[in-house]
Amino acid sequence: MGAATSSMAAKFAFFPPDPPSYSVYSEEAANGKLRMTGVEERENVDVLRVRTRRGNEIVAMYVKNSCASLTVLYSHGNAADLGQIYHLFLQLSLHLGVNIMGYDYSGYGQSSGKASEQETYADIEAAQKCLVEKYGVREEETILYGQSVGSGPTVELATRLPAARAVVLHSPILSGLRVLYPPLNKTFWFDIFKNIDKIPLIDCPVLVIHGTEDEVVDCSHGKQLWELCKDKYEPLWLKGGHHCDLELFPQYLKHLRKFISAVEKLRRPNNNVTEQVNAQQPDGGAMDYNHTADDDKPRQNNNNVRLPRTRLSSDSREKSRPSIDKLKEKSRKSTDRLLKARNSTDQSERARNSFDRLGDIVRSVGLCNVDCLKHPAAEA
Secondary structure: OHHHHHHHHHHHHOOOOOOOOOOEEEEHHHOOEEEEOOOOOOOOEEEEEEEOOOOOEEEEEEEOOOOOOOEEEEEOOOOOOHHHHHHHHHHHHHHHOOEEEEEOOOOOOOOOOOOOHHHHHHHHHHHHHHHHHHHOOOHHHEEEEEEHHHHHHHHHHHOOOOOOOEEEEEOOOOOHHHHHOOOOOOOOOOOOOOHHHHHHHOOOOEEEEEEOOOOOOOHHHHHHHHHHOOOEOOOEEEOOOOOOOHHHOHHHHHHHHHHHHHHHHOOOOOHHHHHHHHHHOOOOOOOOOOOEOOEOOOOOOOOOOOOOOOOOOOOOOOOOOOHHHHHHHHHHHHHHHHHHHHHHHHHHHHHHHHHHHHHHHHHHHOHHHOOOOOOHHHHO
């Protein structure tokens, strides 16, 4: 009975692109390195085949950013595969300054097997294990990112990785049945992706992003999940945003960068220190990472581990320089200001062009079709 119900739920939840948007081949000239067809080859991109504990072989891609200290493990939405979002990953890695590991669920793209809730859990587990074993990415250096259906495996893994640095939920779902039947206020045993019951178990900071005009997964899903978070970060409710166009909003990248900057500065304590810190707090609460308009740095509750501060570089007893040094310094600063003004204009132009490129990629991919949870027949 349970297997039949799970199979029925999978038919409503998963729509892998048919045919897949890419294929994978081995390039003999590059010592057998795997490549994807239909995409631009990059030296900083690895294409991988990863075996899951349930016996499937999934395709994954790893985008390396030489300046990154954190790695995003990205679980994409429905009706998409790596070939469609390849260039999006490249741009996100560049703009956010992170490494990115993306993967196709079983039955998606060139991954073997058939998609199901349990298979996606095995898939993300295999991808995270690959990050650890092949790239040396530690648990505390990992940010879990889940979009729409991808919020299911993301939340599941987050409950089992207590030292994960952070979680990002992009247009997330409360549960599978709650998307199809919004008034549902009870979790049934045959429901899938029960995020509503699992999210209070996540210890790390959680950022929720949702569009207010989402026609597939109502914004109330994101808001309720945010309310249930143990360690809330300032959410991003994109006014006028739909289910598949949030990357087009300038606030999207800006808020993500702010979040990543905040958690990057955070020195995650080990479990014993965490227990001691929470025990000292009157309410036993976790760290507060919320931002205000006037404070771009993560705040902490009393008695918590403080972020490192920059040491003062001057001694209070140091004498002022002779007047001739001041004149030289003034001349040098004047020249520097002129150069900085010119460079600022150039950088602004480059940033604007780069962001426009990201928007073009999102539009060309056709992300409007990425995350439909509703069966096509229901739209007829």
